[in-house]
Amino acid sequence: MSFPAHAQYTGPSERGQTTEAEALKHPVDDQDVREQGHLLSQTAHHKFLFSDGVGEIVAEIKA
Template sequence: MSRTHALILALALPVLAVPAARAQYVGPSDVAAADSVAAILADPVDDRDVTLTGVILRKLGDEMYIFSDGTGEIRVEIDDEDFPASPIDESTRITLRGEIDKTLMADPEVDVDVIELVR
């Protein structure tokens, strides 16, 4: 093997040894891992990311629902395509991830991005 080939091989081996999957950061974060409806209603911060676990109590209209986590009730907007394949009713525990939508003339609500069934 020539010196050039040996040098190329020596430089390439560390690159090839890097694992295909990368670990993700799992330490502390400034983003709250979980919230409560009561805390959101007491201090709604527009566009703040939130995570809520509870149930949908009822449908208000097109993509609008009332959600409760046991600490209070809040309107949530959920796009039809964001619902899981499994049916959800008022007894199905779910986790919602989204952001607070606060306006001057209305109560705060949550614009939901992700719904997960709680197992």
């Protein structure tokens, strides 16, 4: 006998992501961080200066 299974996909944005403030308090290499704000400038290939209006962080963005 089998029963139907129901699940809801939440996507990668719902798991394993940290806010900018948490990342700055406890930095970890290659950590996924959820950002909301503005890119200020490009500092190197794939690296950008990002601001959330309170602080700034260098983010590596790969396509």
